[in-house]
Amino acid sequence: MTTPPAPQPGIMEIALYQGGASEIAGQSDPLKLSSNENPFGPSPAAVAAMAGVLGEAHRYPSTDHAALRAAIARVEGMDPDRIICGVGSDEVLHLLCQAYAGPGTEVMHTEHGFAMYRISALAAGATPVEVPERDRTVDVDALLERAGPLTRLVFIANPANPTATLLESGALVRLADGLPDGCLLVLDGAYAEFAEGYDAGLALVESRANVVMTRTFSKAYGLGGLRVGYGYAPRAVIDVLNRIRGPFNLSGLALAGAEAAVRDRDWVAECLRVNAAERARLAGGLRQLGIACDDSHANFVLARFADEADAVAADAHLKAAGIIVRHPKGYGFPEALRITVGRPEDNDRVLAALGSFRGAA
Numbered sequence: 471m472t473t474p475p476a477p478q479p480g481i482m483e484i485a486l487y488q489g490g491a492s493e494i495a496g497q498s499d500p501l502k503l504s505s506n507e508n509p510f511g512p513s514p515a516a517v518a519a520m521a522g523v524l525g526e527a528h529r530y531p532s533t534d535h536a537a538l539r540a541a542i543a544r545v546e547g548m549d550p551d552r553i554i555c556g557v558g559s560d561e562v563l564h565l566l567c568q569a570y571a572g573p574g575t576e577v578m579h580t581e582h583g584f585a586m587y588r589i590s591a592l593a594a595g596a597t598p599v600e601v602p603e604r605d606r607t608v609d610v611d612a613l614l615e616r617a618g619p620l621t622r623l624v625f626i627a628n629p630a631n632p633t634a635t636l637l638e639s640g641a642l643v644r645l646a647d648g649l650p651d652g653c654l655l656v657l658d659g660a661y662a663e664f665a666e667g668y669d670a671g672l673a674l675v676e677s678r679a680n681v682v683m684t685r686t687f688s689k690a691y692g693l694g695g696l697r698v699g700y701g702y703a704p705r706a707v708i709d710v711l712n713r714i715r716g717p718f719n720l721s722g723l724a725l726a727g728a729e730a731a732v733r734d735r736d737w738v739a740e741c742l743r744v745n746a747a748e749r750a751r752l753a754g755g756l757r758q759l760g761i762a763c764d765d766s767h768a769n770f771v772l773a774r775f776a777d778e779a780d781a782v783a784a785d786a787h788l789k790a791a792g793i794i795v796r797h798p799k800g801y802g803f804p805e806a807l808r809i810t811v812g813r814p815e816d817n818d819r820v821l822a823a824l825g826s827f828r829g830a831a
């Protein structure tokens with residue numbers, strides 16, 4: 471018997487990504503508030519555009535994504551030549567690690583940061599380095615202190631997941647300008663649309679050689695199942711990433727849906743308007759029940775209970791009411807539940823269920 475090769479170093483250290491649950495045993499139609507999806511679904515224009523291209527499935531898609539990049543650039547005020555589209559923003563994060571990190575180098579992320587940063591770093595053979603946060607917020611000083619000659623990438627999500635906190639622009643400038651040479655700052659803007667007045671880091675990308683932004687159609691645009699995201703970066707970085715990107719990474723269906731979605735400004739504006747009102751109402755309702763919660767800059771809230779046992783009991787109570795939320799224990803919050811902001815009637819159900827939990831407790 472000959473043996474197969476061993477995988478590359480780092481790969482067996484990867485713990486599989488845990489997505490938000492979508493089922494409750496014995497419940498046929500649960501309310502899913504575990505994955506920060508848009509509760510209103512995709513724009514009807516995006517659905518129609520996708521239906522319109524189904525008969526073209528025998529054709530290979532565009533390799534340069536020119537039409538989608540042009541549509542994004544027009545709406546966001548970007549240079550289309552500095553956009554790279556990926557299979558979700560996850561693919562862009564992965565390409566960044568593959569291109570810039572590897573054995574003997576470090577990839578930094580923060581204590582409560584998104585799981586994909588560590589996974590992509592390990593997949594590239596690099597060493598993930600976790601830096602503490604302060605009061606559930608990215609700590610710029612801690613990052614600057616830890617960054618060194620081996621650091622190639624620093625990943626932060628702004629607004630962050632699962633905390634929903636936001637770093638203001640002065641802190642981002644300080645971080646970008648304080649990092650050592652040879653290190654890229656990656657601003658993961660998966661929730662940037664939800665943060666009022668935040669440019670997602672656009673001005674920083676435009677004015678610096680060491681800043682990259684990632685964005686996605688999975689959250690505000692309600693297209694998590696379609697898998698489309700993009701990066702906005704200095705031209706030199708785009709040139710590097712395009713060399714390792716699969717030529718047909720995005721399907722024709724995905725390109726058509728995303729392009730129509732980004733053009734439908736009214737749909738996304740209405741979703742953002744409802745989200746902003748509802749997240750404030752949800753956070754206020756939680757606080758009235760004695761459940762601590764920071765102001766959210768995203769489409770979810772992090773509800774903090776007395777301790778882990780209290781959070782687990784609340785989770786079970788919500789499940790019994792047919793509601794699925796996320797217990798972010800693996801993100802360093804055993805005492806919390808992350809609750810996606812739903813439609814107004816969904817949020818009523820959450821508050822009613824937690825009210826009865828508190829009443830029963």
Ligand SMILES: *Cc1c(COP(=O)(O)O)cnc(C)c1O
Nearest residue numbers: 558559560584631660686688699
């Ligand atoms: C949801 C999410 C993403 C988006 O991933 P996609 O691959 O674009 O679906 C990226 N970063 C964070 C922090 C997220 O929560």
